[in-house]
Amino acid sequence: MITSTFRHLPGVGAAFEERLWRGGCLTWQDAAARGDIPCRKHEAGTFARGITDSHERLEAGDAAWFGQRLGAADQWRLFAAFRHQVAYVDIETTGLGWPESHITTIALWDGFQLRTYRHGDNLETFADDIRDYKLLVTFNGRGFDAPFIEQTFRQKLDMAHLDLRWVLKPLGYSGGLKRVEQAFGLDRGNLAGVDGYTAVLLWHHWRNSGDDRALETLLAYNAEDVLTLEPLAVHAYNAHLAGLPVLPEHPLPQCLRAENPFRASAEVLRKVGVRAV
């Protein structure tokens, strides 16, 4: 899809891009081969340079370059091209505000390996690990997770960022992550009814009681969030693709949520006030 995208070029909006596609100009290669791109004269040079730059940046694996030039709702276009270098990330914290709150746990899923990070243990290693990825996938991460991470580690997350909240919204999926999951029929098992505030309670319960089941339940919740992001991203990609006036490439195969290696304790959840659903 990325080589059929023109929206990241200066002077190209939705209407112009659609005109290009309908005119048979489906890829950068088509655009480079044709001399009759119907763009404004003063932008013809810019457009041609943009096509050349796009080829070079894609070859260099520079997802950030495309990410900076695409709007939040169009970041899905990067997904297939950079799927092998995706980090699905979610954080839990002790509250909403900075700096009175801090990160308690982070979960990172890359499609193969699930890693978790804990305050007071290995949290700092996240800052190094995340550098290995070119595309960050979150839910509402543009407004919450990314700024929190950047402030905590004093490190800019300069990779492309696919925030599923804004990518799913135009498809009719609004609301929080849990509501979106329900719309997709994804079942959370005994983690249903657990929300971010429960994660705060689980952290404090573990710190105060030393009950390791509380920590594992928190990690189970944190892991569940990131494992869900992958099938949601695949669905969002395919749905956006299907909504295009032309279909420049095949949809991605369906993706199932990977198995969560952590187990939530029903007893601990009862103790922190979560009622079984």
Added chain:
DNA sequence: GCACAGACTGGCAAGCCATC
């Protein structure tokens, strides 16, 4: 419960293009 990032909206300017 609330902060805040990002979306949304409307208005405006500028350029292109077809028509007269």
Added chain:
DNA sequence: GATGGCTTGCCAGTCTGTGC
């Protein structure tokens, strides 16, 4: 050449709704 319609980009103000 003048005009009007269309498109894009930019800006500012407002609104939305999610995170924990």
